[in-house]
Amino acid sequence: MSNVELFHYLLLLICGAGALTWLAERIAIPPAVVLLLGGCVIAVAGKRVPDMDPNLLLAAVLPPLLMSSSFYTAWKEFRDEIGTIVSLVLGAVVFTTVAVAVVVHACNPGLPWAACFALGAIVSPPDAVAAKAILQRYPLPARLVAVLEGESLVNDASGLLLYQMAVSAALATTITVASATGTFFSLTLIGIALGLMCGQAMCWVLPRLHDTMLGIVVTFLMAWASYGIAEALGGSGVLSVVTCGLVLGVRQHRVFDAGMRIKAKATWEAIVFVLDALVFILIGLALHGILARVNHESTVLIAGLWVALPATLAAVVARLVWVFAAIWLPGRLRAKRAGRRAWSFAEAVVLGWAGMRGVVSLAAALALPAAFPGRDLIIFSTFLLIIATLVLQGGSLATLIKVLKLRPAARHTMSEHEARAHTFGASLAALEGIGERASGVERTTLDRLFAEYRIRVSANENAHASGAERVEHRARFLKVELQLVGVSREALLGLHRDGKVDDAVLHRIESELDFEELRLVTLLEP
Structure with missing residues (x-):
């Protein structure tokens, strides 16, 4: 041979x-x-x-x-x-x-x-x-x-x-x-x-x-x-x-x-x-x-x-x-x-x-x-x-x-939701310190970040504290977000097919959508 x-x-x-x-x-x-x-x-x-x-x-x-x-x-x-x-x-x-x-x-x-x-x-x-x-x-x-x-x-x-x-x-x-x-x-x-x-x-x-x-x-x-x-x-x-x-x-x-x-x-x-x-x-x-x-x-x-x-x-x-x-x-x-x-x-x-x-x-x-x-x-x-x-x-x-009937042992450490809430909470605390020194022009942008991080912290705290019902509610919310990513992707591909965006812009935005989709899929994993 x-x-x-x-x-x-x-x-x-x-x-x-x-x-x-x-x-x-x-x-x-x-x-x-x-x-x-x-x-x-x-x-x-x-x-x-x-x-x-x-x-x-x-x-x-x-x-x-x-x-x-x-x-x-x-x-x-x-x-x-x-x-x-x-x-x-x-x-x-x-x-x-x-x-x-x-x-x-x-x-x-x-x-x-x-x-x-x-x-x-x-x-x-x-x-x-x-x-x-x-x-x-x-x-x-x-x-x-x-x-x-x-x-x-x-x-x-x-x-x-x-x-x-x-x-x-x-x-x-x-x-x-x-x-x-x-x-x-x-x-x-x-x-x-x-x-x-x-x-x-x-x-x-x-x-x-x-x-x-x-x-x-x-x-x-x-x-x-x-x-x-x-x-x-x-x-x-x-x-x-x-x-x-x-x-x-x-x-x-x-x-x-x-x-x-x-x-x-x-x-x-x-x-x-x-x-x-x-x-x-x-x-x-x-x-x-x-x-x-x-x-x-x-x-x-x-x-x-x-x-x-x-x-x-x-x-x-x-x-x-x-x-x-x-x-x-x-x-x-x-x-x-x-x-x-x-x-x-x-x-x-x-x-x-x-x-x-x-x-x-x-x-x-x-x-x-x-x-x-x-x-x-x-x-x-x-x-x-x-x-x-x-x-x-x-x-x-x-x-x-x-x-x-062998299953993973019960956790003796933080749950995933607790860890996420703590992680995002640290970012929120740092953001508050940045906000105290921000100028008026920056304040609008910082307010959007405040809202986003507060949502992330509260979502994970509620998922941890409220049990399976709250987790399922959060999962439905994430699935809607995932669906919206798919809609954005189809719109982007439509713009590319019509010649309204070039390949460089396509790949850059598609990469952002890929990371967002990966984040949402990871959050939805059991």
Whole structure:
């Protein structure tokens, strides 16, 4: 397949991904599941399916997705739940690795222990891309989302260390406790340190760039740079990108101006949508190369199922056991003594069940050395496990959440209406100070501003104090405003069609109407 053909093939994949995403929304199934199955169908039925280099997939697709996820991570909840996240990142990963290795070896005594541990290490860390793709569809308690997303973002170092140890043991490479500890800390420290430097560099550079588009390009380049440089220095590229994104996310409100924030958000959302869709469809396409390797030996297919089934069962059960034994139960005991809110049973069930695997596990399996014992078997088993976790766990999460009646916790902070009233109230107070110093000519303009801000403050105060009836009344008022924006837009387009305004005026006024429409739509969102 030539480069031009490959380009056209990728365009067709993007079109197919868009169609499958649309279909998933219509049949109320997570798009990641539909995209994965669609990729599998193409892999089995397609005659010309290109082989994707897993390292290229990781280096090209993963960094922007990780940057986006970490950028929007709720830092306060992440920090508050760091103990739970560390328990999952270290304890659950190790426990799952051992459980998968023991169960798989018990069912397949002929498979070397090193190969069993390698498979366990490959499938032990949940995937950040899969977690985000599945979880963003459901309203969950804030700390549950923070733990699930935080765990999937930072578990790379522990999983990769166990993977390297298993590979070294299988290839008869000497590895000691000291070298293993050194590897873990080098992966972690280099990744975090480089991510901090990249994040600080972006916070210094972006305010000094007056070209918005250039600033947006820099954010993408830094995602790839922080990943690639960390990997080249022997650190964790994933941790580097995540740290960089966290730094920028915490400081975004001071670093970005309004124009860049709006344009960057739109650009990133569009590109992340495409990359998200491509990741899952490319995972499905990987089945083509896997089947090509195992077709010459039919026994591998049966053996792969005999490895994948116990590995999947062990991985799912081990995570549930760890969540209940190491997080839920100790949390309830501590809560009784300290008066803190413990993890509920429903939260623990979802936390244990939401352990989807994805592209990182597949790439790690495909990166096994050619001489590794049972390599084809491990790759095939990993692929089947990824499908099982995404389809079974990801596809059943919505039903599980409904059955458990899990909803976001009650607010302990200001409501949105209270925050809006306070925000506009500060502007109104400042406006009153300006009005005291205003001349007669300025007074008329200031009176209009006074009226507008008083309406904004009172509308939000009434919506907060008067309950659902007042909120519905305000929503009807906003819908009328939204309708008027549509009327203004049609009038403007009519003037342009009649040749009464030129393109420059059209785009300028249309931009103002776009911002007003965006403001009203945001206010109408539940």
